[in-house]
Amino acid sequence: xxxxxxxxxxxxxxxxxxxxxxxxxxxxxxxxxxxxxxxxxxxxxxxxxxxxxxxxxxxxxxxxxxxxxxxxxxxxxxxxxxxxxxxxxxxxxxxxxxxxxxxxxxxxxxxxxxxxxxxxxxxxxxxxxxxxxxxxxxxxxxx
Amino acid sequence: xxxxxxxxxxxxxxxxxxxxxxxxxxxxxxxxxxxxxxxxxxxxxxxxxxxxxxxxxxxxxxxxxxxxxxxxxxxxxxxxxxxxxxxxxxxxxxxxxxxxxxxxxxxxxxxxxxxxxxxxxxxxxxxxxxxxxxxxxxxxxxxxxxxxxxxxxxxxxxxxxxxx
Numbered sequence: 001x002x003x004x005x006x007x008x009x010x011x012x013x014x015x016x017x018x019x020x021x022x023x024x025x026x027x028x029x030x031x032x033x034x035x036x037x038x039x040x041x042x043x044x045x046x047x048x049x050x051x052x053x054x055x056x057x058x059x060x061x062x063x064x065x066x067x068x069x070x071x072x073x074x075x076x077x078x079x080x081x082x083x084x085x086x087x088x089x090x091x092x093x094x095x096x097x098x099x100x101x102x103x104x105x106x107x108x109x110x111x112x113x114x115x116x117x118x119x120x121x122x123x124x125x126x127x128x129x130x131x132x133x134x135x136x137x138x139x140x141x142x143x
Numbered sequence: 144x145x146x147x148x149x150x151x152x153x154x155x156x157x158x159x160x161x162x163x164x165x166x167x168x169x170x171x172x173x174x175x176x177x178x179x180x181x182x183x184x185x186x187x188x189x190x191x192x193x194x195x196x197x198x199x200x201x202x203x204x205x206x207x208x209x210x211x212x213x214x215x216x217x218x219x220x221x222x223x224x225x226x227x228x229x230x231x232x233x234x235x236x237x238x239x240x241x242x243x244x245x246x247x248x249x250x251x252x253x254x255x256x257x258x259x260x261x262x263x264x265x266x267x268x269x270x271x272x273x274x275x276x277x278x279x280x281x282x283x284x285x286x287x288x289x290x291x292x293x294x295x296x297x298x299x300x301x302x303x304x305x306x307x
Contacts, residue, residue, distance in 0.1 A: 019205035022194040046169040047218075048243055055170035056246045057214045061207020065197075068206075082198070083206035087250040 033106040035069035052096035066104035078140040086134035098122040187216035204257025220266035242301030249296035
């Protein structure tokens with residue numbers, strides 16, 4: 001799954017999503033049922049002007065996109081997916097100026113639902129910035 | 144009996160507080176969120192633009208854009224309702240840098256796809272204590288009764304100003 005062509009196609013797919021593209025997201029790595037996305041620091045995304053910390057909403061968007069990508073590259077995936085719910089725990093402010101990376105993984109997949117967990121980190125990868133848990137649809141279309 | 148204040152003074156003060164909160168946050172401008180105000184009631188408005196799309200095939204709003212919109216609606220409502228009494232009583236904005244609440248956790252339920260059109264949200268502070276607050280947010284598009292997303296979140300309140 002990790003061959004160059006698949007990664008290139010997946011990368012183009014993520015970068016074709018207008019909101020993800022606007023946020024500067026980039027797919028860095030992927031495998032069966034997991035994906036790693038990066039979002040560079042951008043002053044436009046600041047949520048707290050006193051500290052320059054990126055708003056949680058942008059981190060949510062990164063976690064959501066990484067989770068969706070993890071669902072789509074699962075071997076039992078359908079042709080599309082949508083978020084049913086997503087819970088995010090904000091554990092510490094991301095350090096201003098640093099790229100945020102989110103690694104999402106499907107930990108259980110049924111015929112119609114994928115359960116995903118994601119972790120977001122900045123340069124200090126040992127201390128997560130945020131963690132997410134979500135349920136995603138598996139869209140199989142008419143069969 | 145004290146004469147009521149002229150309406151333009153009241154409006155100017157309340158709009159001033161709202162603008163101070165909203166204009167301070169670059170991410171609010173990035174998403175293009177506005178706030179409609181009726182007295183102390185706020186409605187967050189997310190005007191549609193193509194950059195909010197997450198599924199170009201349907202098309203549908205990005206779940207992350209929706210989550211960001213709901214979190215902003217919650218954060219502004221919480222700051223607004225916390226500062227309201229003081230600003231109304233003193234007739235002026237609080238001095239010093241604005242300290243916003245911090246999100247502890249935020250859970251979004253996606254009830255139906257977000258359509259490529261304007262979205263609205265209202266947040267309700269369910270409980271507000273000295274250190275923690277809980278809020279519920281509802282978001283809709285064409286029809287107030289048909290929510291497309293809802294959220295619950297916990298927030299850490301900024302430390303209280305030391306008395307002067």
